[in-house]
Amino acid sequence: MDSLRTGTDVFFVLMxxxxxxAMHAGFAFLEVGTVRRKNQVNALVKILVDFAVSTLSYFxxxxxxxxxxxxxxxxxxxIGHGDVPAHVFGKSGYDLxxxxxxLTFAAAIPAIISGGIAERAKFFPQLMATAILVGIVYPTFEGAVWGTRFGFQHWIGATFGYPFHDFAGSIVVHAMGGWIALGAVVTLGARHGRYRADGGMIGIPPSNIPFLALGSWILVVGWFGFNVMSAQSIDGVSGLVAINSLMAMVGGxxxxxxxxxxxxxxxxNGALAGLVAVCAGSDVMHPVGALATGAIAGAFFVWGFGKCQQKWRIDDVLGVWPLHGLCGLWGGxxxxxxxxxxxxxxxxxxxxxxxIGSLAxxxxxxxxxxxxxxxxxxTxxxxxxxxxxxxxxxxxxxxIGAYPEEDLRG
Incomplete structure (x- = not known):
C-alpha cells in the first residue's frame, strides 16, 4: 500500500x-496574438528558450x-533507494x-515578464535576466513562503497570529512576476510611436484575436493543474480548489x-484575472467568495489596463502588471x-x-x-x-518572419 500511495503521488504531481x-504554450500564443506580426516569431522563441534557461537555473x-x-x-x-532519510528524497523519485x-511555476516568472517587454527587448540580455530571476530572486521569496526559510513565516505568524497563506501562488508567482515586470517595462520605456508628443496614445491593435483566445484557453485549462495539484499529494487534493477556480474564472x-x-x-484576459486572484485562497474560500474574488479581479484588470496605458503611459504590451501584479495582490x-x-x-x-505578506x-x-x-x-x-x-x-x-512565403512575395 505504501508503494502504491507513493507511486500515485508521483504520477499525480507529474501530471x-x-x-x-502546457500553460507556457498559452503564454506564448497569448503574446503571439497580441503583438504585431513582425514580432510573433520572437514571442514563440523567447518563451521556449526562457523555459530552457529557467530549468537549468532552477535545477x-x-x-x-x-x-x-x-x-x-x-x-x-x-529516487530514494538505500538508506536515504525520508525527509531528503522520497521513494520513486517523488522529489524529482x-x-x-x-520549476513550471518558477519559469512562469520570465513568461509573465515577456508579455510586458514585448517588441523592444534584446534577446540574450533577457535570457540573462531570466537566469538571475529564476536562480536567485524568485526562489528567495518562494523559499520564505513555501519553504518556510529565512524566518519570514515565523515572523508573520508570531506577529499577526497566522502565517501568510498562498496556496497556489497569487503572490509567490503572479504578483512576483507582475511587479518585476513593472520594473522591466518602466526601465525599457515605451515602444517607439506608442505615444504622441502631446501625451496622447496611438492605438496598436492585436495582430490575431484567435491566437490571443487560444492562448487564454490553454492557460485556463492548465490552471486547474496549477491550482488543484498544488496539493502535491493525493491525500491533500480537494474538489473545493477546483470549483473555486471555476467560479473565479467565470466571475472574471x-x-x-x-x-x-x-x-x-x-x-x-478576464478569465485569467479571476484565476490569478483565486490562487492564494482557493483551498479555503467558499465558492461564492471565489466568484466575488474573480469578479473584482476582472473589473480591476480592465481598470488597471486603461490607467496603465493611457493615463500613466506605461507601455505594458499584454497588461501583465494589471493582470498578474494588481490581481495577484488582490488575490493575496x-x-x-x-x-x-x-x-x-x-x-x-x-x-x-x-x-502584510502580500505587500512584502x-x-x-x-x-x-x-x-x-x-x-x-x-551595463x-x-x-x-x-x-x-x-x-x-x-x-x-x-x-525570419512568421509568414516567410509572404516575405518572399513582398
Missing amino acids: GAVMVL FVGYLVAYGVTFFNGANVL VKFFFL ILAALLAGRNDPGFVH VAAGIFGLKEWGGLGGVGFTAQL GVIFALIAGFAVYGILSK IGIRLSEEEEFVGADIAIHH
Whole structure:
C-alpha cells in the first residue's frame, strides 16, 4: 500500500507538472496574438528558450535557495533507494517530479515578464535576466513562503497570529512576476510611436484575436493543474480548489465583459484575472467568495489596463502588471477576507497577515525588477535599436518572419 500511495503521488504531481508546462504554450500564443506580426516569431522563441534557461537555473541554483536541496547526489539517492532519510528524497523519485512541478511555476516568472517587454527587448540580455530571476530572486521569496526559510513565516505568524497563506501562488508567482515586470517595462520605456508628443496614445491593435483566445484557453485549462495539484499529494487534493477556480474564472470573464464593453481582449484576459486572484485562497474560500474574488479581479484588470496605458503611459504590451501584479495582490488580500469563517470560508487565515505578506512580496518584487533590469540596462543594454524595433524582432533577431512565403512575395 505504501508503494502504491507513493507511486500515485508521483504520477499525480507529474501530471500537474505537465499541465502547467502546457500553460507556457498559452503564454506564448497569448503574446503571439497580441503583438504585431513582425514580432510573433520572437514571442514563440523567447518563451521556449526562457523555459530552457529557467530549468537549468532552477535545477543548479534556485531549488537550493528555495528549499535547501541539491541534486548533486547519485541517481539511487535521488529516487530514494538505500538508506536515504525520508525527509531528503522520497521513494520513486517523488522529489524529482516535485522539482519539475515547482520549476513550471518558477519559469512562469520570465513568461509573465515577456508579455510586458514585448517588441523592444534584446534577446540574450533577457535570457540573462531570466537566469538571475529564476536562480536567485524568485526562489528567495518562494523559499520564505513555501519553504518556510529565512524566518519570514515565523515572523508573520508570531506577529499577526497566522502565517501568510498562498496556496497556489497569487503572490509567490503572479504578483512576483507582475511587479518585476513593472520594473522591466518602466526601465525599457515605451515602444517607439506608442505615444504622441502631446501625451496622447496611438492605438496598436492585436495582430490575431484567435491566437490571443487560444492562448487564454490553454492557460485556463492548465490552471486547474496549477491550482488543484498544488496539493502535491493525493491525500491533500480537494474538489473545493477546483470549483473555486471555476467560479473565479467565470466571475472574471463576466466582470471583464461588462467593464470592457465586450472587448475580446478584456474578456479572455478576464478569465485569467479571476484565476490569478483565486490562487492564494482557493483551498479555503467558499465558492461564492471565489466568484466575488474573480469578479473584482476582472473589473480591476480592465481598470488597471486603461490607467496603465493611457493615463500613466506605461507601455505594458499584454497588461501583465494589471493582470498578474494588481490581481495577484488582490488575490493575496482576498484570501484573508473570503477565507474567513465569517465569510463562509474554512478559516485558518488572518486579514492582517495576508495584507502584510502580500505587500512584502510586492515590495520585494518591485525592488528586484528595477535592480535587475536597471543593472542590465546600464551595463550591456536591454533594448533593441530604433531601426531594429522598426523592422521587428523577428527579422532583427531571428532573421525570419512568421509568414516567410509572404516575405518572399513582398
